[in-house]
Structures are given as structure tokens and as C-alpha cells.
Amino acid sequence: MSRSLSIYGTRRALTPILxxxxxxxxxxxxxxxxxxxxxxxxxxxxxxTLEKYIKSYTDPELIDIIVNTLVFIVGSALVATSLALxxxxxxxxxxxxxxxxxxxxxxxxxxxxxxxxxxxxALLLNPSNGLINLLLKQMFNLEHSPFxxxxxxxxxxxxxxxxxxVAYLIIAPAMASFDISLEESSKVCGSSNLRTLRKITxxxxxPAILASITLVAIRSLESFAVPSALGMxxxxxxxxxxxxxxxxxxxxxxxxxxxxVGMSALAASITLIVLYRHLTSEREKYVTISSRGYRPALIDxxxxxxxxxxxxxxxxFTLIVLPVLVLLYTSFVPYSMVPSFKAFGMMSLKHWLSxxxxxxxxxxxxxxLFLGIVGATLGVILxxxxxxxxxxxxxxxxxxxxxxSFLSFSFPGIVIGVGFMxxxxxxxxxxxxxxxxxxxxxxYLPYGIRPLTSAFVQIHRDLEESSRVCGGGMFYTLRRIVVxxxxxxxxxxxxxxxxxxxxxxxxxxxxxxxGNEVLAVQILRxxxxxxxxxxSALGILMILASTTLVVLASIVGTRxxxxxxxxxxx
Amino acid sequence: MEIQIKDLNKNYFSEGKTITALSNVNLTIPxxxxxxxxxxxxxxxxxxxxxxxxxxxxxxxxxRIGEEIVWSKDREIFIPPERRGLSMVxxxxxxxxxxxxxxxxxxxxxxxxxxxxxxxxxxxxTLRFVQLEGFENRPAxxxxxxxxxxxALARALAPEPKVILFDEPLSxxxxxxxxxxxxxxxxxLSKLKITAxxxxxxxxxxxxxxxxxxxxxxxxxxxxxxxxxxxxxxxxQFVVDFVGRTNLIEGTIVSIENDGPRIKTPIGxxxxxxxxxxxxxxxxxxxxxxxxxxVKIEKxxxxxxxxxxxxxxxxxxxxxxxxxxxxxxxxxxxKIAPTFNLKEGDEVALQIDPKGCTLIRQ
Numbered sequence: 001m002s003r004s005l006s007i008y009g010t011r012r013a014l015t016p017i018l019x020x021x022x023x024x025x026x027x028x029x030x031x032x033x034x035x036x037x038x039x040x041x042x043x044x045x046x047x048x049t050l051e052k053y054i055k056s057y058t059d060p061e062l063i064d065i066i067v068n069t070l071v072f073i074v075g076s077a078l079v080a081t082s083l084a085l086x087x088x089x090x091x092x093x094x095x096x097x098x099x100x101x102x103x104x105x106x107x108x109x110x111x112x113x114x115x116x117x118x119x120x121x122a123l124l125l126n127p128s129n130g131l132i133n134l135l136l137k138q139m140f141n142l143e144h145s146p147f148x149x150x151x152x153x154x155x156x157x158x159x160x161x162x163x164x165x166v167a168y169l170i171i172a173p174a175m176a177s178f179d180i181s182l183e184e185s186s187k188v189c190g191s192s193n194l195r196t197l198r199k200i201t202x203x204x205x206x207p208a209i210l211a212s213i214t215l216v217a218i219r220s221l222e223s224f225a226v227p228s229a230l231g232m233x234x235x236x237x238x239x240x241x242x243x244x245x246x247x248x249x250x251x252x253x254x255x256x257x258x259x260x261v262g263m264s265a266l267a268a269s270i271t272l273i274v275l276y277r278h279l280t281s282e283r284e285k286y287v288t289i290s291s292r293g294y295r296p297a298l299i300d301x302x303x304x305x306x307x308x309x310x311x312x313x314x315x316x317f318t319l320i321v322l323p324v325l326v327l328l329y330t331s332f333v334p335y336s337m338v339p340s341f342k343a344f345g346m347m348s349l350k351h352w353l354s355x356x357x358x359x360x361x362x363x364x365x366x367x368x369l370f371l372g373i374v375g376a377t378l379g380v381i382l383x384x385x386x387x388x389x390x391x392x393x394x395x396x397x398x399x400x401x402x403x404x405s406f407l408s409f410s411f412p413g414i415v416i417g418v419g420f421m422x423x424x425x426x427x428x429x430x431x432x433x434x435x436x437x438x439x440x441x442x443x444y445l446p447y448g449i450r451p452l453t454s455a456f457v458q459i460h461r462d463l464e465e466s467s468r469v470c471g472g473g474m475f476y477t478l479r480r481i482v483v484x485x486x487x488x489x490x491x492x493x494x495x496x497x498x499x500x501x502x503x504x505x506x507x508x509x510x511x512x513x514x515g516n517e518v519l520a521v522q523i524l525r526x527x528x529x530x531x532x533x534x535x536s537a538l539g540i541l542m543i544l545a546s547t548t549l550v551v552l553a554s555i556v557g558t559r560x561x562x563x564x565x566x567x568x569x570x
Numbered sequence: 571m572e573i574q575i576k577d578l579n580k581n582y583f584s585e586g587k588t589i590t591a592l593s594n595v596n597l598t599i600p601x602x603x604x605x606x607x608x609x610x611x612x613x614x615x616x617x618x619x620x621x622x623x624x625x626x627x628x629x630x631x632x633x634r635i636g637e638e639i640v641w642s643k644d645r646e647i648f649i650p651p652e653r654r655g656l657s658m659v660x661x662x663x664x665x666x667x668x669x670x671x672x673x674x675x676x677x678x679x680x681x682x683x684x685x686x687x688x689x690x691x692x693x694x695x696t697l698r699f700v701q702l703e704g705f706e707n708r709p710a711x712x713x714x715x716x717x718x719x720x721x722a723l724a725r726a727l728a729p730e731p732k733v734i735l736f737d738e739p740l741s742x743x744x745x746x747x748x749x750x751x752x753x754x755x756x757x758x759l760s761k762l763k764i765t766a767x768x769x770x771x772x773x774x775x776x777x778x779x780x781x782x783x784x785x786x787x788x789x790x791x792x793x794x795x796x797x798x799x800x801x802x803x804x805x806x807q808f809v810v811d812f813v814g815r816t817n818l819i820e821g822t823i824v825s826i827e828n829d830g831p832r833i834k835t836p837i838g839x840x841x842x843x844x845x846x847x848x849x850x851x852x853x854x855x856x857x858x859x860x861x862x863x864x865v866k867i868e869k870x871x872x873x874x875x876x877x878x879x880x881x882x883x884x885x886x887x888x889x890x891x892x893x894x895x896x897x898x899x900x901x902x903x904x905k906i907a908p909t910f911n912l913k914e915g916d917e918v919a920l921q922i923d924p925k926g927c928t929l930i931r932q
Contacts, residue, residue: 462664465625468651469658470678470725476652480677484668 015389015397022386022401025442026408029419033266036422037259052256056246061237062261069221069238071152072159077216079160081209084167087312088175089197095298096309101316106168108320111546113503114162114225115520116539119527120323121158122229123536125149129336131326138338150234159226161319163219167212174208193299207279214276221269222412224506225520229527239265240414244509247418255421262415269412324543331536351533360517361538365545368502368519371436372549376498379441380490383448388482390449391456392464409446413506416443421510431513439507444500448493455489484560491557495550502546519545571636571732571765573599573622578631580617580789591617592628593789599767600782604759606768608776609786610812615769616737618786622767623658623735624651635733652681657726658735661742663718665710671697671721672706678729696728700758716747723758734759736768740775752779773813777801785809802859805931810857817863817902818930819856823847830924837877837897842927855930860905862926865893865912866919875922881914895920 038048056062091102124132125147133145148154182204186196202209220226227241237245243261247253301308329339332347355361390402408416420439429435459482467477483490505520512521519542526535580592591614599605607615620626622633624640627648633641635656640649657678666674672693673680679689697703700720705713713721719739726734739755740748756779759766770776776783777797784794785808793800793809804810807818821835831847833840833856840856848854879897884906891906895918902920906912 460662460664462660462662463666465651466658466660466664466725467666467677468625469623469654469656471652471655471681471729472677473650473652476681481666485666 014385015393015395015401018382018386018389019397019401019404021382022404022445025438025445026404028423029416029439029442030266030411031419032422033259033262033415033419036256036419037263039256039259039422042255042422042425052254052260056257056260062242065237065239065242068152068236072155072227072238073217073220075152075156076159076163076220077213079156080163080167080216081171081212083160083164083315084171084212085175085202085205085209087164087168087315088172089201090308090312091172092176093299094301094308096301096305096312098309098313101312102168102172105312105316105319106165106172110165111499111543111550112320112323113505113520113539113542113546114223115229115503115505115523115527116327116542117162117323118158118226118229119523119535119539120326121149121154122233122527123326123330123336123532124322125154126233131336131338134336134338148234149230150236152231152236154234155226155230155236158230159220159223160216162223162226163216164319166219167216170212170215171205171208174205211276211279214272214279218269218272218276221265221272222414222506224412224414224509228505228509228524232528239268240412240506243414243418247421247510255418258418259422262412262418265412265415269415273409324540327536327539327543329536330532331540334533336532351537355534355537355541358534361522361534364517364519364522365538365541367433367436367516368504368542369545369549370433371440371504371518372498372502372546375437375440375501376494378437379444379448379497379501380452380494382441383445383452383493384486384490386445387449387452387456391453392461405449406446408442411443413443413504414510417507417510420507424511431516433516435511436504436508436516436518439511440501440504443507444497447496447500451493451496452486452489455486459485487557487560491553491560495553498549498553499546502549503542572601573597573733573765573767574632574634575599575618575622576632576634578618578621578628578633580614580621580626580628590614590789592621595631595789595791597784597791597794599765601765602763603781604756604766604768604779606770606776606780606783607786608770608773608783608813611771613786614789615771615786617789619658619735619737619767619769623656624649624654655729655731656733656735657729657731658737659719659722659726659739661738663722663739663742665713665718665721667711669710670706671702671708671710671713674710674721675724675728677725682729692728692730693724696724699727700724715743716751719743719751723755727758727762731764733765733767736766736770738770739768740770741772748775755779777813785812787812802926803928805929807855807857807930810928810930815860815903817858817860819858819900819902821854821856823850823852823854825850831929833929835900837879837900837902840922840927841875841924842929843924847929857928857930858902858922858926860892860903862923863895863902863904864921864923865895865904865906865910866921867912867916873921875924875927877920877922879918879920881912881916881918884912884914 035046037052038050040047040049040051087102087105090096091099122130124130127133127145127148127150130145130147130149133147136142136146149158183196183200186200191199222240224240224244227238228244231238232241239261243258243265246258246261247255330336331351332349333343334346334348334350337343386401386405389398390405417439420435420442424430424435429438463481463485464477467481472480503520504518505524508518508521509524512518519538523535523538523542526532526538575595575597578592578595582589582591595618607618609615617626621628621641622635628641628643630643631641632639632643635654638649639645639647640654641647666677669677675693675696676689679692693706694703697705700723702717702720702724705717710718710721722739740751743751752775768779777800780797782794783797783800785792785800787808792806793804795803800809801813804813810816819835819837819840821833821840823831824834824839825832826847830841830843833842833854835856842856877897879895879902882894882896882901885892886908890908891910891912893904893906893912895902895904897920904920912918
């Protein structure tokens with residue numbers, strides 16, 4: 001009921017300034033995309049024409065592309081959600097051993113860049129020289145490769161695995177929190193475990209399952225790594241790669257047509273987000289969270305224990321170990337060959353040396369590190385003030401800010417990129433790192449806001465107000481009370497943004513020009529040219545770079561947390 | 571320091587509705603006394619406190635602390651909380667979890683950039699005063715509720731303010747600790763020359779702690795007085811009801827004698843001492859607190875203001891029985907010593923002290 005007062009000049013000015021900044025970041029690309037879609041081209045901006053819409057929507061290929069996209073997003077949503085259900089059930093409800101593996105499955109895969117994960121599957125299962133295909137051909141004297149990852153099912157499998165952690169993080173808490181007595185009463189009535197699962201557990205979890213399906217669908221709609229690394233070689237085009245094809249291949253890039261197609265990708269993503277919001281707000285009605293603190297009796301798996309555990313361990317292996325292993329192996333062998341004594345004998349540092357001598361690869365490494373460090377720092381500063389305003393100021397204006405800052409959530413990166421392209425081409429920022437910096441922060445703003453708002457919510461208003469009454473001004477209070485209490489939130493927002501930025505692909509494929517190449521785009525180029533060895537070496541460097549940033553940030557975070565406990569100046 | 575509040579108004583807008591938090595509040599808080607704002611939740615007492623300290627801005631009016639105007643709508647003056655030089659103890663204590671006890675208490679002194687040696691001395695002195703010496707290096711998260719409460723008090727006292735504000739500081743303590751802390755607080759505050767403004771909804775806290783009580787309702791000050799005046803002499807039904815249990819009996823004035831009016835009520839004629847009364851024939855409401863009704867096992871009515879009744883119910887509440895007596899159709903709540911031998915259905919005589927009968931303004 002009571003609002004914090006916002007009389008002070010600085011504090012009063014803060015909200016409008018932030019609204020302008022966040023508004024620019026989120027509205028600008030969308031508005032430019034809309035304007036651009038009605039324009040002749042980047043050079044002839046502002047002259048109204050429907051030509052681009054007519055051209056792109058009468059394209060006979062578009063029907064196939066839309067069908068492909070639908071199959072892809074629905075397929076990967078189902079794969080990820082059913083795997084997540086399986087894992088969450090085993091973890092929360094059964095006596096399966098080594099439960100820490102589930103913790104790893106839910107977090108670690110997020111640290112492997114999607115483009116590398118996709119490429120590592122191409123290295124294993126591509127039809128011409130995929131390692132597993134080669135191996136099977138050798139073993140069974142086959143003429144043709146048995147698997148082709150460059151296909152819709154292959155893409156669905158890989159995207160499903162990539163989005164598994166997201167689905168798991170939605171399903172597992174819901175599974176863990178619902179009232180076990182609902183199940184127990186079913187068993188008392190004489191149902192078996194399986195029947196209880198089918199008739200009681202799954203229906204109660206329906207909202208969580210639907211939310212997970214929708215969220216994974218959103219993620220795969222905006223996904224660019226899998227469609228580009230696995231779809232394009234097999235000529236399976238989705239909306240995102242279709243847009244990419246319009247601007248990046250052929251003789252002349254048609255940004256007007258890209259914008260016109262982008263409008264439907266945007267519309268699809270907004271529809272899905274609205275659906276997701278609706279589902280998550282409905283959720284509380286269904287999930288019955290029990291406040292009683294006892295753990296439910298675990299279901300004994302008996303003979304199934306070992307086989308099920310092997311499946312989980314295998315999943316863990318394919319999600320985390322395999323991609324890195326494949327990349328490492330490929331970076332040392334001269335060309336794709338099945339691991340053998342011969343292969344190990346031929347290993348060399350050839351690809352590594354060529355990468356370290358390649359000026360473009362080194363530049364992309366430098367650029368990505370710069371974008372990661374500077375971008376995440378600027379991003380955290382901005383999201384810090386935005387979160388502060390959203391949580392602590394709570395005026396109608398801060399409500400506007402909140403809606404604005406979550407607007408960009410899951411807009412497909414390539415669409416945001418095209419929108420910004422229309423803007424940057426008119427500014428000196430075109431083809432600079434600055435344009436990438438702005439594009440990144442705009443696209444990933446919600447990733448910083450989420451950890452920071454939840455950290456702010458935990459700081460009781462009284463903690464700040466008592467400092468004010470004690471004589472501390474607004475900035476003194478921020479420095480001595482708010483920031484120290486927020487360090488864990490700030491660090492996790494920084495880590496999240498930095499690792500997103502180091503691996504960023506979908507915004508970059510549009511905005512990156514010669515001179516401001518970034519790692520993921522360079523890796524995509526290598527993939528397009530089939531330079532697997534160089535790609536793998538650069539990929540390993542990318543993983544190292546992003547891991548180093550994460551580790552450094554965590555160390556700084558722990559240091560600061562310790563320091564803040566010590567007395568100031570005494 | 572004296573605090574003067576003139577014509578203070580404050581409205582909130584929430585979901586399209588206007589909620590009046592303060593309505594024309596005029597108040598003078600005397601210096602160096604304990605002044606309590608008492609009222610049910612939502613009566614505006616916390617809003618008033620927050621306006622005084624500067625965490626909330628009124629819509630109109632003026633607030634003066636000592637000689638200084640800290641808020642005035644007409645003169646466009648607003649002094650932010652950090653420059654008002656007040657201290658406040660929050661309901662949640664607001665102990666900063668990332669600091670130890672020393673830093674929490676030293677904070678207001680550090681803000682003022684006092685020399686370190688000075689700060690150390692003052693913190694030490696204050697901690698001794700609240701009986702927390704030796705706790706300096708204890709992390710704030712490793713304190714019990716009662717200790718946190720003292721740290722909050724120490725932090726408020728450390729800068730030696732002229733005014734200290736309390737926002738329901740005892741409501742998070744359990745019943746026994748609350749009682750002890752209340753007594754302690756009273757003795758701490760009476761040792762210091764300090765103006766204390768205390769907000770609570772707990773009548774016992776207000777009655778036992780305060781020099782002056784202001785009872786609030788719906789954003790208005792209903793009545794101001796000493797605890798005894800508020801408890802015994804209030805003529806307002808809301809105040810009488812809020813500060814303690816009471817019996818309300820409707821009646822009509824039949825005569826006015828030298829020692830007070832006589833009132834015709836459903837239980838018989840009652841004598842009421844000490845009051846200025848409305849003219850004969852006016853309808854009135856008589857309030858009698860349970861402790862002014864003496865229960866006797868006598869069949870015959872004797873003396874003035876004695877009525878025959880029956881024990882309707884008896885509830886043992888520890889230090890006493892709470893007895894409901896029926897006189898005709900009227901039920902009266904009484905307090906009976908636990909040793910008194912009574913059972914439900916017994917015939918009793920109820921003697922009402924004329925000094926305990928108050929007329930409610932209607």
C-alpha cells in the first residue's frame with residue numbers, strides 16, 4: 001500500500017532516464033524492423049512499399065520453411081520436456097544412485113556454447129565423414145552412412161538435448177513441491193505406481209509440462225546455432241536460417257525482405273510468450289505446494305535401478321563430455337578419421353598453430369572477450385538500476401519500465417539483429433564493436449534483470465530506510481548497504497551475461513562485419529567451409545575463454561562477500 | 571525537542587481507490603517524554619511516524635521538529651530523512667546482515683565522519699547502556715531476536731539524537747520477552763533526556779510505557795491524554811473499547827445529583843460519579859470496566875448500584891476468572907478472583923463502583 005517516496009531529484013529523474021534507455025534498446029529494433037519491412041532497402045529507407053511483403057510471402061518455398069519450423073519447435077519441445085520429466089521423476093521420486101549427476105545435467109550444459117554442441121554432433125553424425133558413421137561403415141562394410149544429422153530429426157534431437165536444462169529447471173521444482181498425499185491416496189485406492197503416475201502425477205503436473213513445452217518452443221524458435229550448423233548443410237531451412245540466407249548469401253542482401261519475414265518470426269515469438277505468461281500465471285491454481293516438511297517415500301526401482309542409471313549416465317556423457325571430447329580430438333587429427341592407433345599417431349598441433357596465426361580468428365577471440373567483459377559490466381550497471389527501480393521505486397512509471405525490459409525476452413536474436421541493422425546503418429556505429437555491444441545488451445537484458453530483481457526483492461525496505469534515517473544519503477546507502485547485500489546477485493548476473501556474450505551468435509551473424517568478427521560467427525564460417533580442425537581448436541579456445549570469465553567472476557564474488565563482512569576502515 | 575504537526579493530510583492511491591491514511595492531523599508532541607500513537611492496524615499511526623521521520627511525504631500540512639520546519643507544503647520545504655537528525659527503531663529491527671554489531675551501531679557515526687577513536691568510545695558506551703558489551707564483533711546474523719532488538723536500539727541511541735522514533739519495536743518478540751523488554755525500554759528511556767515517539771497497536775504496551783497516548787482511528791487523532799485519562803475518563807466509545815474490555819449499558823438520564831447523574835438502565839437505576847452530564851431525559855451509554863464490578867454471594871441487594879444477577883458462564887484465564895453475569899436481559903463481563911468459589915447458575919449480587927461508570931458521548 002505505501003510507496004517509497006521519490007521526491008529527490010536524482011531518484012525522480014532515474015525512472016524516466018531508464019525508460020528512455022531501455023525503451024531505445026527494446027523498441028528501436030522492433031520499430032526499425034517494422035519500418036524496414038515497408039521500405040525499398042537499406043539505402044531507400046522511408047519510402048513506403050508493400051513490395052517486400054509480396055515478394056517474401058509469395059515465395060513458394062515459404063510454406064516448406066514454415067512447416068519445417070513448426071515441426072522443429074514442436075519436436076524439440078517434446079523431446080526436451082519428456083527427457084526432463086523422466087529425469088525429474090527419477091531424481092525426486094526414486095532411489096536412483098548418484099543424484100548429484102542431476103544437478104550437473106541441469107546446469108553444466110548451459111556452459112557449452114550451442115554452436116559448438118551442434119557442430120560436435122555434425123562431427124559425429126554427418127553423412128560424409130561423421131565419426132560414428134565412419135565407424136559403423138567400417139564395422140559393417142556399409143556403402144552409405146547410416147545416420148544423417150543434417151536432417152529435421154537430427155536437428156530436433158540436438159535442439160531437444162540443448163534445451164533439456166531449461167525444461168528440467170521448470171519440471172523438477174514442480175515435481176518436488178506437489179503434495180505427495182494426492183499420490184498416496186491413489187495408491188491406497190489400489191492403483192499401481194505406473195497407474196498413479198499416469199492418472200494422478202502427470203495430470204497434476206500438466207501446467208508445468210505445458211509451461212516447459214512453451215518455453216522450449218520459444219527457445220527453439222529463436223535458436224540459430226542448430227538450424228545453421230545442422231540445417232543449412234542439408235538444405236533444411238527454418239525461419240531463422242531463411243532470414244539469414246536472405247541477408248548473408250547470394251549476390252545482394254535484401255534487408256527489406258529479411259525484415260518482412262522477420263515480422264512473422266516476431267509475431268510467432270510474441271504469441272508464444274503470451275501463451276507462456278498465461279500458463280505460468282495459471283500454474284498456482286494447480287500445483288499444490290505442501291508446507292509440511294517431510295520427504296516423500298522414494299520408490300524402489302529394484303531391477304530397473306542399474307539400467308535406468310546407465311541411461312542417465314549416458315545422457316550426462318552425451319550432454320557434457322562428448323561434445324568437448326569430440327572437439328578436442330578433431331582439433332588434433334589432420335582430417336576426420338575414426339579414433340585408432342593410426343589416428344593417434346598422426347595427431348599434431350597443426351590446426352592450433354594455424355588458428356594462432358590466423359589474424360581473423362585472433363581478432364574474433366579478442367573481440368568476443370572484450371564484448372564479454374565490457375558488455376557484461378555495462379549490462380550489469382544498467383540492469384542494476386533497472387531492477388532497483390522495478391523493485392524498490394514501484395511507481396506506475398516503474399511498471400512501464402518493467403514491461404519494457406521484459407519485452408525483448410526471447411525475441412529471436414536474428415530478428416533483433418535485422419532491426420538494429422536498419423538503425424545502425426544510419427549511424428557511425430555501423431560495423432563497429434559498439435553496434436554489437438548495444439545489440440547484445442538489448443537482446444539479453446532480461447537475463448541480467450532476473451537475478452538482480454530477485455536479489456533486490458530479498459532486501460527488506462527497512463534495511464535501506466534505516467540507513468537513510470541514520471543520515472546516509474541515497475548513494476551512501478547504495479554503496480554501504482544495497483550493493484554489498486547484492487553482491488551474489490550482481491555476480492551471477494555478470495556471469496550470465498558475460499557467458500552469453502562470449503558465445504553470442506544470432507545477433508552477431510547480422511551485425512558482425514569484416515573488422516568486428518566474433519568467435520561464434522567465425523566458428524560458423526569454419527563450419528560452412530568444412531574446416532573442422534580449425535573450428536575445433538577455436539571452439540576449445542571459446543570454451544576456455546568463457547570458463548575463465550566465469551571462474552574469475554566467482555572468485556571476485558567470493559572475495560567481495562568475505563570483504564564486506566569485515567569492518568570498514570577499522 | 572518538541573514536535574509540532576499541523577493540518578497533516580495523506581492519501582494513497584491503490585488500484586483506482588483513494589485510501590485516507592492521515593486526515594487533518596494536528597498534534598504537539600511534548601519534549602523529553604514518551605509519546606505513543608495507539609490504534610488498530612490501518613489507522614495511519616505508522617504513516618504519521620514515517621511522515622515525521624521523512625520516509626513518507628504528506629499531501630499537505632506542516633511538520634516542525636524543534637525550531638526547524640522539516641516539511642511544509644505551502645513553503646515547499648522537504649528535508650530528507652538523512653538530514654533530519656532523528657533516530658528510528660524499525661519493526662523488523664533492520665539490522666544489516668552483512669555487518670557485525672559494531673558496524674551496525676557505528677553506522678550513523680561513520681556517516682557523520684566522526685573520528686574513529688570517538689566512534690569506538692561511543693559505540694562501547696552505547697552497547698554497555700543496552701547491556702550488550704562484548705558483542706562488538708558478533709555478526710549481525712548470529713543474534714537472537716531480543717539481542718537484535720537491542721542492537722537496533724543501540725544504533726538509534728549511538729548518535730545521541732534529540733528524538734527517537736519506534737515503529738512497533740516489540741511486536742516481533744515472544745510474549746515473555748516482550749514484557750521484559752518493555753520494562754527495560756521504559757527504564758532506558760526515562761534515564762535519557764529524549765523525546766520518544768512510539769507506535770503500537772498493543773494497548774498494554776501503550777498504557778505501561780507512555781507518558782502520553784494519542785489514540786488514532788481512520789487517519790484521525792481521536793483523543794490525547796495520559797494513560798490513566800485514556801483508560802478511565804475517555805468519553806468516546808471507540809477509545810473506551812480499544813484500550814480495554816468494558817461493558818456498555820444503554821440508558822436515560824433521570825436526575826442529576828450533587829455527586830453526579832442518575833441513569834435509568836435495563837438493569838436498574840445507576841449512580842454515576844464525577845461526570846459532567848447531559849440534561850435530564852437525554853439517552854446515554856454507560857461504560858463500566860470489569861474491574862469496577864464487585865461480585866458478591868448475597869441474595870439481598872445492599873447499598874447503591876447493587877444489582878441481582880446470575881452466573882451465566884465462568885472462564886478460567888489463569889490470573890482470574892472471567893465471568894459473564896446476567897442481570898435481566900443484560901450481560902456483564904466481570905473479573906473474579908480465582909479463589910472465589912462460584913459456579914455457573916449461582917445467584918450473585920453485583921456492585922458497580924460509581925467512580926467507574928463513564929458516560930459515552932453519543
